Amino acid sequence: xxxxxxxxxxxxxxFGKPVTLSCSQTLNHNVMYWYQQKSSQAPxxxxxxxxxxxxxxxxxxxxxxxxxxxxxxxxxxxxxxxLGDAAMYLCATRASGPSSYNEQFFGPGTRLTVL
Amino acid sequence: xxxxxxxxxxxxxxxKEAVTLDCTYDTSDPSYGLFWYKQPSxxxxxxxxxxxxxxxxxxxxxxxxxxxxxARKSANLVISASQLGDSAMYFCAMRGGTGGGADGLTFGxxxxxxxxx
Numbered sequence: 224x225x226x227x228x229x230x231x232x233x234x235x236x237x238f239g240k241p242v243t244l245s246c247s248q249t250l251n252h253n254v255m256y257w258y259q260q261k262s263s264q265a266p267x268x269x270x271x272x273x274x275x276x277x278x279x280x281x282x283x284x285x286x287x288x289x290x291x292x293x294x295x296x297x298x299x300x301x302x303x304x305x306l307g308d309a310a311m312y313l314c315a316t317r318a319s320g321p322s323s324y325n326e327q328f329f330g331p332g333t334r335l336t337v338l
Numbered sequence: 339x340x341x342x343x344x345x346x347x348x349x350x351x352x353x354k355e356a357v358t359l360d361c362t363y364d365t366s367d368p369s370y371g372l373f374w375y376k377q378p379s380x381x382x383x384x385x386x387x388x389x390x391x392x393x394x395x396x397x398x399x400x401x402x403x404x405x406x407x408x409a410r411k412s413a414n415l416v417i418s419a420s421q422l423g424d425s426a427m428y429f430c431a432m433r434g435g436t437g438g439g440a441d442g443l444t445f446g447x448x449x450x451x452x453x454x455x
Contacts, residue, residue: 265447267445280442315442329385
């Protein structure tokens with residue numbers, strides 16, 4: 224089945240130690256998103272890729288970076304995780320185009336713990 | 339800027355009853371899309387239903403329907419004949435534009451729905 228896959232599902236890192244979360248998709252969607260969802264809060268968009276074009280949200284900290292080496296994969300890099308970065312990180316994909324709407328397909332998320 | 343407001347932090351509903359989850363929105367975009375997602379305790383976001391701002395009829399998907407009142411800027415989710423498996427967080431979300439743009443979703447704070455036997 225076509226899907227959005229996130230690895231790992233659970234990630235533990237130390238304060239200040241760089242960490243990378245990965246997302247892959249078999250949907251061949253040209254748009255990929257990263258959302259941060261802290262406990263009991265709504266998901267918040269960090270950035271997205273439209274094909275190879277990177278679009279950062281204005282309030283996304285510089286500590287968060289992303290890479291998209293090809294259509295299928297997208298990575299979230301946290302350069303120096305702080306305790307406040309502990310959250311669920313959700314990857315989503317979407318096909319842009321003339322359709323009247325384009326549903327975002329979400330992965331299962333990676334729950335990040337910072338010690 | 340877009341804003342989604344969900345005023346019900348939590349709801350308890352008896353199994354088999356219908357339930358309405360409230361959502362109001364604010365946007366300056368003339369065209370937009372409204373979404374409802376379900377998030378079980380496992381964390382994945384499950385798409386339920388979509389309503390476009392120019393859609394003439396309210397959206398329906400099985401037991402889910404969306405009560406869209408454009409003038410009041412509300413997009414309430416109605417779940418008919420609730421089931422124990424409906425217990426989850428429910429998020430209302432909006433995306434500006436209904437075409438091919440790549441903008442992400444703006445989410446409300448969610449409603450935690452608990453279905454009681």
